[in-house]
Amino acid sequence: MIEAAGLEPGDALASSRELAKRFEVTTPTIREALRRLEATDVIRFRHGSGTYVSGGVNRRLLVNPHVSESRSESVLELLDARIVLEPPVAAAAAAQRSEDDLQALTLSADNALKPQYADERPELHFHVALAGASGNLLLRETVEALLQVRARDQIEIRHRYTDRDRDHADHLRIVEAVRDGDPDAAATLTRDHLVAIRDAIATTLGPEQAR
Amino acid sequence: MIEAAGLEPGDALASSRELAKRFEVTTPTIREALRRLEATDVIRFRHGSGTYVSGGVNRRLLVNPHVSESRSESVLELLDARIVLEPPVAAAAAAQRSEDDLQALTLSADNALKPQYADERPELHFHVALAGASGNLLLRETVEALLQVRARDQIEIRHRYTDRDRDHADHLRIVEAVRDGDPDAAATLTRDHLVAIRDAIATTLGPEQAR
DNA sequence: ATTCAATAAGTGATTAAGTCACTTGATGTG
DNA sequence: CACATCAAGTGACTTAATCACTTATTGAAT
Numbered sequence: 001m002i003e004a005a006g007l008e009p010g011d012a013l014a015s016s017r018e019l020a021k022r023f024e025v026t027t028p029t030i031r032e033a034l035r036r037l038e039a040t041d042v043i044r045f046r047h048g049s050g051t052y053v054s055g056g057v058n059r060r061l062l063v064n065p066h067v068s069e070s071r072s073e074s075v076l077e078l079l080d081a082r083i084v085l086e087p088p089v090a091a092a093a094a095a096q097r098s099e100d101d102l103q104a105l106t107l108s109a110d111n112a113l114k115p116q117y118a119d120e121r122p123e124l125h126f127h128v129a130l131a132g133a134s135g136n137l138l139l140r141e142t143v144e145a146l147l148q149v150r151a152r153d154q155i156e157i158r159h160r161y162t163d164r165d166r167d168h169a170d171h172l173r174i175v176e177a178v179r180d181g182d183p184d185a186a187a188t189l190t191r192d193h194l195v196a197i198r199d200a201i202a203t204t205l206g207p208e209q210a211r
Numbered sequence: 212m213i214e215a216a217g218l219e220p221g222d223a224l225a226s227s228r229e230l231a232k233r234f235e236v237t238t239p240t241i242r243e244a245l246r247r248l249e250a251t252d253v254i255r256f257r258h259g260s261g262t263y264v265s266g267g268v269n270r271r272l273l274v275n276p277h278v279s280e281s282r283s284e285s286v287l288e289l290l291d292a293r294i295v296l297e298p299p300v301a302a303a304a305a306a307q308r309s310e311d312d313l314q315a316l317t318l319s320a321d322n323a324l325k326p327q328y329a330d331e332r333p334e335l336h337f338h339v340a341l342a343g344a345s346g347n348l349l350l351r352e353t354v355e356a357l358l359q360v361r362a363r364d365q366i367e368i369r370h371r372y373t374d375r376d377r378d379h380a381d382h383l384r385i386v387e388a389v390r391d392g393d394p395d396a397a398a399t400l401t402r403d404h405l406v407a408i409r410d411a412i413a414t415t416l417g418p419e420q421a422r
Numbered sequence: 423a424t425t426c427a428a429t430a431a432g433t434g435a436t437t438a439a440g441t442c443a444c445t446t447g448a449t450g451t452g
Numbered sequence: 453c454a455c456a457t458c459a460a461g462t463g464a465c466t467t468a469a470t471c472a473c474t475t476a477t478t479g480a481a482t
Contacts, residue, residue, distance in 0.1 A: 003279060003281070015461075015462060015463080016462080016463065016464095017461095017462085017463095025436075025437085026436070026437050026438065026439095027463095028239040028242070028436075028437080028438095028465090029435080029436060029437080031239070031243055031463090031464085031465095032242055032243060032246045032435090032436095033246075035243045035244075035246040035247050035250070036246050036247065036249065036250040036277070037250075037277055038247065038250075039246070039247040039248075039249075039250035039251055040250055040251065040275045040276065040277050042275070042277045042278075045463065045464090046444095046445080046462090046463080047443075047444055047445075047462080047463050047464070048443070048444030048445035048446080048461085048462055048463060048464095049444080049445050049446075049461095049462065049463080050445090050461090050462060050463080051462090051463080056275060056277070056278075057277075057278065058278070059275055059278065060274055060275050060278050060360055061272060061273075061274060061275070061356055061357075061360070062272075062273060062274075062275050063271055063272060063273075064251045064253070064267060064270055064271050064272070064273050065251065066247070066248055066251050066253045066267070066268075067253075067267075067268065067269070067270065067271050068214060070214070077347055077348065077349055078349060080347050080349075081347050081349040081350050081353065084299050084300060084302075084303045084345070084347070084350060085296055085299065085300070085350070085353065087299070088295050088296065088298070088299050089295060089296070091295075092295045134295070136288055136291050136292050136295070137288065138288055138289055138291075138292040138357075138360065139292045139295060139296070142292065142296065142353065142357070145272055145356075146272075146349075146353070149271055149272070149349065226432075226433060226434080227433075227434065227435095228432095228433085228434095236465075236466085237465070237466055237467070237468095238434095239436090239465075239466080239467095240464080240465060240466085242434090242435085242436095243464095243465095256434065256435090257433090257434080257473095257474080258433080258434050258435070258472070258473055258474075259432085259433055259434060259435095259472070259473030259474035259475080260432095260433065260434080260473080260474050260475075261432090261433060261434080261474090262433090262434080
């Protein structure tokens with residue numbers, strides 16, 4: 001129904017009672033269906049207000065909200081994965097980038113200085129914008145999903161361990177490489193950037209957790 | 212509760228009625244909670260039998276089951292993404308592989324000839340096993356998730372367009388490179404392998420959809 | 423002794439009608 | 453014009469059932 005009506009994030013759904021009538025079931029049954037959609041962030045409930053379409057409608061990859069962090073491994077595992085995956089994405093961006101992508105990239109590089117927005121507006125996150133510049137939506141979504149893994153830790157890291165000026169400088173260098181259409185440089189700079197973050201965290205956590 | 216009890220995939224949960232008592236809510240409310248868990252494949256219902264823990268408990272990345280394929284892009288987008296992401300994963304596997312990984316890899320390379328199992332037992336899928344050999348669980352999960360995107364199409368492709376003998380030969384060469392601990396070769400062979408599949412599909416679909 | 427159909431208990435699926443909690447915009451007052 | 457009040461609409465949840473399905477047990481026929 002959301003698709004047929006062409007609803008976009010922010011739009012309101014009909015009320016549970018209306019939906020129940022329309023689909024000829026009772027409200028508890030409708031709620032079960034809606035709860036499933038809620039779990040994958042397709043919709044969101046706002047008590048007393050209504051049910052609204054959320055960002056998940058356009059997101060194919062997502063992080064399982066029901067897997068607790070205690071069940072998953074260290075933050076370093078995540079950064080290791082990013083070190084493997086993101087450099088080639090940066091290279092693809094350098095090979096494919098359009099004018100619009102470059103603009104969005106520059107914008108997000110500046111926004112990196114105020115990380116509080118990045119959590120709500122993923123498109124402003126530098127690494128997401130970088131993946132977006134590859135022109136492949138799925139790559140962008142993959143990076144976006146990875147950044148949601150252990151999101152709490154990642155925010156913590158950005159706020160505490162990261163040298164923001166250095167981060168910004170790194171980002172600008174990557175943007176330059178992408179603008180120049182230099183895939184190798186983009187990949188190398190991205191790798192170095194992530195390795196630096198990884199090392200900073202590894203030393204902070206102490207050598208015993210560094211694998 | 213699943214975590215606290217240490218339940219694993221296949222284990223049964225208490226009945227809705229029991230859960231309702233235990234959490235001091237009524238069954239419709241319990242059902243809403245369970246539906247959320249169902250949406251991310253943490254549990255699965257079997258009418259008349261019970262509710263069982265499913266594979267999603269250990270899966271951090273997953274494909275949104277509520278985003279229809281019509282809303283997403285072409286299969287080629289997916290293969291392009293895999294061509295970017297999987298070669299470096301193969302390289303990481305060549306750098307890190309353990310004896311166990313190599314054994315699992317060889318096993319899955321043989322199983323590639325009977326693709327029907329791959330859909331139910333992801334660990335037997337060659338590309339998943341390859342990512343697993345990197346030693347990084349998150350990389351494995353990422354590849355696993357990508358293979359779930361447009362799963363129907365991918366099965367179709369494996370069954371119709373793929374030259375199984377050639378596939379198998381490609382896989383064996385990749386295994387060799389990983390065994391030799393040669394990251395560059397592993398990456399190149401993986402890229403070539405995926406590009407070959409991409410090209411086969413692109414020509415089948417016709418040039419008009421090849422971007 | 424074995425096989426197999428009937429059965430009963432347990433489980434998920436859904437209904438029905440209602441109450442409570444919260445949000446929001448309209449209303450009216452100071 | 454600012455601000456408290458109110459009412460309608462919405463999600464959240466309850467209660468007490470019934471229906472549909474699975475499964476292990478039972479018991480009769482082979």
